[in-house]
Amino acid sequence: MQENLAAQVFHRHFAGYLHDLGYTPEQMLEHVWRPYDLAQLSMTGEGRDTDLSKLALTVDDLRASLGESHPSDRMAGSVFYNNHKIIMVVVPGFTHETLRNLSLHEEMEREDSPHDVWMLTPGEPGQPSIETQYAQGGGFKLVYAKYPRSNAASQHINKPLFDLLHNSESLRRWVNEEGYKLVFMGYSYGCPLTLELLADMNAGRVQDEFILQNTLGFLALCGAIGGSYLADDVVKENSKLVSIPKLVALCRKYPWIGKIVGLPTQQFKDDMLDGVTSLTRPVRQEQMKMYGPDLPAHVKYFSIAAVMPMADYKRKWWQFNFDDYSMYLQAKLSEPFSIYNDGQVVLEDNLIPQVSHIPSSHIFHLGAVRTHHWGVSYRTFNFGRNKFPRRAFYKALMQTLHDLGIQNRPL
Numbered sequence: 001m002q003e004n005l006a007a008q009v010f011h012r013h014f015a016g017y018l019h020d021l022g023y024t025p026e027q028m029l030e031h032v033w034r035p036y037d038l039a040q041l042s043m044t045g046e047g048r049d050t051d052l053s054k055l056a057l058t059v060d061d062l063r064a065s066l067g068e069s070h071p072s073d074r075m076a077g078s079v080f081y082n083n084h085k086i087i088m089v090v091v092p093g094f095t096h097e098t099l100r101n102l103s104l105h106e107e108m109e110r111e112d113s114p115h116d117v118w119m120l121t122p123g124e125p126g127q128p129s130i131e132t133q134y135a136q137g138g139g140f141k142l143v144y145a146k147y148p149r150s151n152a153a154s155q156h157i158n159k160p161l162f163d164l165l166h167n168s169e170s171l172r173r174w175v176n177e178e179g180y181k182l183v184f185m186g187y188s189y190g191c192p193l194t195l196e197l198l199a200d201m202n203a204g205r206v207q208d209e210f211i212l213q214n215t216l217g218f219l220a221l222c223g224a225i226g227g228s229y230l231a232d233d234v235v236k237e238n239s240k241l242v243s244i245p246k247l248v249a250l251c252r253k254y255p256w257i258g259k260i261v262g263l264p265t266q267q268f269k270d271d272m273l274d275g276v277t278s279l280t281r282p283v284r285q286e287q288m289k290m291y292g293p294d295l296p297a298h299v300k301y302f303s304i305a306a307v308m309p310m311a312d313y314k315r316k317w318w319q320f321n322f323d324d325y326s327m328y329l330q331a332k333l334s335e336p337f338s339i340y341n342d343g344q345v346v347l348e349d350n351l352i353p354q355v356s357h358i359p360s361s362h363i364f365h366l367g368a369v370r371t372h373h374w375g376v377s378y379r380t381f382n383f384g385r386n387k388f389p390r391r392a393f394y395k396a397l398m399q400t401l402h403d404l405g406i407q408n409r410p411l
Contacts, residue, residue: 007035007367010304010400014369015062016069017076017392025062031388032057033307035367043348044338052309052339055368075402076395078114081139085180085408086216088115089165090144091197093188093377094275095151098262103187103377106390108144110135115142120164120171122148129168140398141174147193151262152271153278154287158196162206175214181408182215183401187377188344191223192284195353198299199291212296217406219397220303222342222373226288226349227281229334235277241329244276281349292355297362300405301352304366304397306342306376310335313372323384327372342373364404369393 011032018028033055042049092103102108108117113135120143121130147161165171174180186194201212224231234244248269251258263269277283313328314321331343340347352363374381375388 004035004037006302006364006400006404007037009403010366010396011035012065012069013074013396013399013403014392015065016071016074017395018389019066019069020071020074021389021392023389025059025066028062029057029059031370032062033368033370034061038351038365041340041347043340044346049339052307055307055340074395074399076399078137078139080399080402081114081137083409084140084402085174085178085410086406087141087143087171087174087180087182089182089184090142091161091184091186091190091194092144092146092150093190094279095262095268096146097148097150098264098268099381101378101380102144103190104185104390104394105377106379107142107394108134113137113142114139116140117142117144118170119144119146120168121146122160122164123167127167129164131168131170141180143168143171149267149271150189151268151275153274154193154196156271156274157193158200159206161193161197162200162208165211166206166208172210175210179408179410180214182211183406184215184218185221186218186223187221188224188373189279191220191350192225192287194218194220195225195295196287196291198296199294202296203294215296215299216408217300217302217401219401220301220350220352221376222306222345223303223350224279224284224345225303225351225353227284228279228345228349229281229337230330230344231276231279232281233333235273235280241333244273248272284349288353292353293357295353295355295358297358300362300364301358302364302366302401302404303350303352304376305340305345305347305350305368306371306373307340307347307368308342308370308372308375309339312370321384322382323374323380323386324372325384326382327374331372340368342371342376344373366397366400 034057114137116136117134119132123129145164147157147164149156184194200206201208233239237243251263251269258264314324327343334341334346338346371388375386
């Protein structure tokens with residue numbers, strides 16, 4: 001793997017874009033970790049690291065990074081996006097259909113977006129997908145794949161997700177007639193779903209005509225690829241946090257509670273337990289063994305994690321917000337297994353599976369940012385706010401992918 005080089009590239013760009021926004025090195029320390037080599041970390045198991053000193057930075061470290069990061073090097077912007085025929089396909093996370101915000105909502109819902117932003121939703125059976133345009137900025141095409149049954153087990157989502165993309169008339173036209181290439185960006189549950197989609201297409205389990213051969217890369221944002229200790233706990237009747245079986249039973253008895261907690265229909269209630277079970281570590285890792293040998297070797301795979309110290313969660317009454325407090329309670333379930341966690345997923349389970357037929361030069365780990373699982377995607381999830389600089393984060397990701405080979409310049 002080339003994770004050390006890749007993490008250094010991302011780190012330099014992230015620091016640079018933060019500097020452009022006026023962040024001082026002291027302020028950057030709230031959002032940035034050291035670019036590490038995975039081999040340096042003891043993430044889980046006996047002898048695992050008990051503090052985050054291996055990720056810690058100093059102001060002098062950041063000043064040195066800024067000394068290597070020149071404004072002329074930073075390309076992410078309208079001209080850069082317009083010079084590459086790229087479609088970023090965003091595959092959102094668990095139960096996204098009932099959430100108040102879209103994944104990456106600050107990019108998806110920008111009135112001044114530099115992208116052509118589209119949402120795909122399923123059409124009637126046998127009919128094209130429904131395409132709704134959010135913005136017309138002219139750069140990369142940013143396509144939000146709003147797959148159905150979003151809290152179901154992955155086997156109920158795989159084919160509908162494929163159909164959603166394959167039945168998009170615009171996606172087909174952009175690729176076949178206009179020369180665009182695809183890059184998938186999965187968030188959370190969207191990461192294992194995308195990997196299974198790529199494997200299904202490569203193995204011929206679905207009859208793909210244009211997607212896989214024109215796919216350049218896949219980026220996993222805080223992906224539950226190897227599962228989640230949180231899911232392991234909440235599927236139990238005696239969960240330390242909230243028992244999903246008991247919650248579903250309560251929602252069946254009192255439907256108004258289901259509407260509040262995101263289980264408004266019978267289908268959502270029926271899917272919930274199997275969906276959460278699909279995110280448990282035993283199920284996800286068994287699934288990895290099954291689909292790993294079928295992953296396409298020509299695609300470049302990237303992952304980036306988040307790691308948030310328990311001390312960073314705001315829990316005092318004068319700084320209280322529900323996002324931080326609820327994520328803190330979730331993080332308490334992962335912390336005994338690994339300090340390298342984002343509240344819902346530990347770093348080790350965010351990584352791309354290593355399979356023998358994929359060249360090591362095609363797998364990159366970009367390191368971690370200092371925020372929680374929701375911070376990389378949402379300004380607010382429930383009734384809180386976080387100040388993680390998602391715009392600079394997004395720009396740094398796009399330029400890092402470019403620097404590591406994801407390019408499609410028009411002729």
